[in-house]
Amino acid sequence: MSASPTSKPRARRQTLEARPYHHGDLRRVLIDAALQLAAEGADVSVREAARRAAVSPGAPFRHFPNRDALMAAAAEEAQRRFRTEIEAALGDAPAADPLLRFRAFGLAYLRWAMRNPAHFEIISTGRYFAHGSSVELTRDNAELIALTEQMLADAAAQGLLRSADLKPIQIAGRALVYGFARMNLDGHFPRWGVEEGEIERMAEEVIDLFIAGIAKR
Amino acid sequence: MSASPTSKPRARRQTLEARPYHHGDLRRVLIDAALQLAAEGADVSVREAARRAAVSPGAPFRHFPNRDALMAAAAEEAQRRFRTEIEAALGDAPAADPLLRFRAFGLAYLRWAMRNPAHFEIISTGRYFAHGSSVELTRDNAELIALTEQMLADAAAQGLLRSADLKPIQIAGRALVYGFARMNLDGHFPRWGVEEGEIERMAEEVIDLFIAGIAKR
């Protein structure tokens, strides 16, 4: 009965193609649309996200004060996925050897960045929104950094490192993986992608080279 | 006589405030305006560049088919300056020691990137124009890379390196400086800029750490 085309507009939610006036969870759908657009390589516009959510161009601004806020929310979601994968990799790594854990961290970092370049870009580049505007993003990132600092401190405590000055090691390590990820992102690895896994293999070599460079031997 | 306000419009070029219909070298002025806008942290728009050149919004398109072409031309100019500084630094470096030359290269690279972040971004990021669209930029960059490869090959020939596998060393070195430059650019060095030279000192430490890691000892 409710499927009758002549029924009054109330209870219209039952018919599949007629979306109810209120969207289920527009905020979430907009974030997903933004991430999807980025992953497709398209430039992310609020209007296009609204279009994908089948909603008017002004609707997103009920949930985000401006475009940057949408991008920041998308970045937070991407960062959450990133962090989840990193922590899974660390869960599989041996607890005893800090340098192996360091290696596992770097590998997981680069693997994710290689496979989700656009999301990595949103997280890292600070161009889509003011860099300190998302406290969650900042805190999350700080925690990951603290993780690597702890691993390096453990390694030093076990006498595994050649130098006791941890700060340059920490910075260099971050710069190395960050730079590798961004080189891939910015198109500085011209034709490697043709053979699948070539870049990830090179990432592994580079990480091992770095660890060999800082390790005592 | 020519200053008379009733004089005919011809020979108007004499009066300073009345620009002649034809701009002197609009193409060059637009490139400079684009670089200046980038350096100021503003987003570069064709219209704003035209405004700074005191010219109509459509005029730039007589010299560049689209915005990306203007950005590419600006990138070429920035890359020219970048390369000039690198080569000057290499000119001052000792010709005999390839690792010292490598170090000088890295230092000059990072110094320039720290002091001209927006220009470095335009050069490197491939977001402002298709990455292979400028043959000059591509060639120029390839030559700089070839320079570092030569330095590493020389170092290996002199038995200065711990490993004979140069490719990972080359990639890691690029990733390291590129990552350091981009971390600075993307706001990942929170409050270091307050004390002038702090970042550049850290850059030096990081480069030395890398060289110590690859050198035989």
Add this chain to the structure above:
DNA sequence: CCCCAAATGTAATCGTCGATTACATAAAGA
């Protein structure tokens, strides 16, 4: 010297975007 063609600038216009405002509709609670 003049005229014409090429180069180069202007004016007007289009479609897209971010953003704001006034209004409409649904949901929730007293």
Add this chain to the structure above:
DNA sequence: TCTTTATGTAATCGACGATTACATTTGGGG
């Protein structure tokens, strides 16, 4: 049920990239 609040729509604005038709200047061949 009535009213408040949340959430969507419609209309509009200004900036932007881009295109088109037109205007002005310049420079070279008769």
